[in-house]
Amino acid sequence: MPLEIVRHDITKMTVDAIVNAANTSLKMGGGVCGAIFQAAGIQELQRACDQLGGCRAGEAVITNGFQLDAKFIIHTPGPIWNGEGNKEAALLKSSYINAMDLAYKHQCESIAFPLLSTGIYGFPKEEALQIAVSAISSFILQHDMLVYLVVFDKNSFSIGKKLFSSIHQYIDEHYVEDAEISYPRKMDERYILEQKLDSEIFQEDLLKEADYSLVDRLEQLEESFSERLLRFIDQKGMTDVETYKRANIDRKLFSKIRNGVNYTPTKKTAIAFAIALQLTLMETLDLLNTAGYTFSRSSKFDVIIEFFIQQANYNIHEINQVLFTFDQPLLGA
Missing domain, CATH: 3.40.220.10 (Leucine Aminopeptidase, subunit E, domain 1)
Known part of the structure; x- marks a missing residue:
């Protein structure tokens, strides 16, 4: 990265x-x-x-x-x-x-x-x-x-006390250590969608985002990660260079993703693109699903990412400072 x-x-x-x-x-x-x-x-x-x-x-x-x-x-x-x-x-x-x-x-x-x-x-x-x-x-x-x-x-490393306190409180309220919910990568996307809608994870957040309908999502289930990513880039009116720079992604890796329809990125790379494109929580979950991922309340990494998206704070370097502080993987590649 x-x-x-x-x-x-x-x-x-x-x-x-x-x-x-x-x-x-x-x-x-x-x-x-x-x-x-x-x-x-x-x-x-x-x-x-x-x-x-x-x-x-x-x-x-x-x-x-x-x-x-x-x-x-x-x-x-x-x-x-x-x-x-x-x-x-x-x-x-x-x-x-x-x-x-x-x-x-x-x-x-x-x-x-x-x-x-x-x-x-x-x-x-x-x-x-x-x-x-x-x-x-x-x-x-x-x-x-x-x-x-x-x-x-x-x-030798310090983030703001107010930010640290806010995130620590958010983790305490949302992190569920004993109730891990995860999904295999590569599982059928329709099954992922059904399981996610039935689960309690982010259910309230999903319902709030009525502007992005279930019909839209069902119509786009067959898209690969690369295709979905490129569609989002076009929708947001961003260039390729602007996108991978904001995502803290190396140019060579972005080229592989753009040219490889079936390329599957790591979860942190997929989320990095969601942050770069300033996607909503619903849009982020849709992008993740195309690569076989979702969010889990049993993952501190996921909860921290959710916190920043809920706050509409898409500064990837600030997010990485917090992830580093909490010993989590950093966004980018």
Whole structure:
């Protein structure tokens, strides 16, 4: 997927470039910076950095990766948090944008970032995360690049307390751990429809959406996932590129889906398209059914997705932040 949040050691990421949370003098520091220097080879990397002569906050420079799996290391000093708000936010955004621009100029197809400025520089983690995701998502809408946001542990990652509380409450109210209801993939679609209508899962939600009738659904039961997806794209007046970018889907995978009438995606990929197209709950279920899936109240993943659709919040990167927080699979591919 073009933007993925992962819990990993950034020095062990197999990508074209990793980003160093550097200081302006480009000297070996602590935290992520120190770990990268040690993994790359302290003397070689320091010698290369010394030849660059420093880097200002918000800007970016590049060196070889030396002993890392990554071909390049992009060094960018984020701002030190002093509570100045807009100025520091602008500098932090520039760090991400300039690092990605530099990677793109060096023909990198993948890049891995730490969460910049949130260590000893003291930038509030929640705000830093939103700036990172905003900068990265804007960039990948215009460029084909795989971007990883790497966090070492959950202590370095934070979503808004209000959002976390709302979702936690929604899960408590709707998640049914002991009453798992699932359907085999590939089962007859008419049977899926009948079972879904008879079940209690989402029944109240389905009845509320009278604008999308049962007759319409029965007429479209023979459509494949690819055919249904392309019909929705046309109905929503979106382009292919706009759709797969918003779905956090790789261009090559979308090409397989478009050209393969019988292609069956993973559930998270199918839902990613539903989010990109801003489908209603009813429309989402219809799209899922063509791939042999449905929703279950025994799945926290499904309940979280339902929460966002009910709220008409189709920001896929915000959804992925929440899924990551609750240890669920991320949307996209």
